Amino acid sequence: MTTRSRPQVIALEEHYWDPEVAAHFDVSGGSGANPKTRERLYDLGVGRIAEMDAAGIDVQVLSHGAPGLQRVNAETAVELATLANNRLRDVVSGEPSRFAAFAVLPVPDPEAAADELERAVTKLGFKGAMVHGLTGEGMFLDEKRFWPIYERAQALDVPIYVHPAAPHPEVSRIYYGDYLKEFPALGTAAWGYTVETATLALRLLLSGIFDAYPRLKIILGPLGETLPYIVWRVDAALSRPGHKKVSFREVLCGNFYVTTSGNFSTPALACCVAEMGIDRVLFSVDWPFVANPPAVRWIEEVPYSDDDKVKILSGNCKRLLRI
């Protein structure tokens, strides 16, 4: 063991489940069905911290697992968001040097969600909020009805972390259904989540929300859900005659941040850094769906300067979340 000072490591897409919220989840399939994963999701104490210590992770920014409260009715969502965020606040205040938090929002009632975001930030000390895929029967979060959430996020100067959830059942059936038996992750972490989240990111661009709220900050997981790789092509295609004027590059590099959550690829990281700059890439694991140690080992080995690694491991996060 050396005494050389090492950079602080903050991971910011790290999940937990609140028992009362998760009681509404269908856990028959997906990663939450694994009993060991579920045990970890409910562990906000000793076991979680021991796994952080073993991997060298100093701080987890805690967020509820998908789909949060987006697939329950509005009234229940409002009631549960208050309770769940209050409980999460108690966890963070018990271990303030190890945990920070993103709020779970009652998205089905967008005005209440904006108010809950404000309460979570100003009263509970949370760093922003995480949202998850489609809301209700299939509403994308760029729809106008949800704009109060983004308006409030800009006013509070906190980011919204756009996290995936399971695709619409019809999308799952048509796009992935015939392969799901042998490859159950196809519709989720292997590909479906990326389609969901990259589509929402592009829809946010097209909706004009960044004209209405030019200081809005959006965080994307898995090294930008393939978008940094394809930004040139998106812009080229959207600038063909007959299109309204938009610049995806401007928005991607001006309003978005990406995390390494569940995507420990050096070439993919290089693409993000080349397109967006080192200041927009933040370390994450996606625990407990992904193990901590390979994430930390990978980032320690990437061929970047110590200064750049410090930025990825915690510097950018401290600036963005004001930790």
Ligand code: MN
């Ligand atoms: Mn995740």
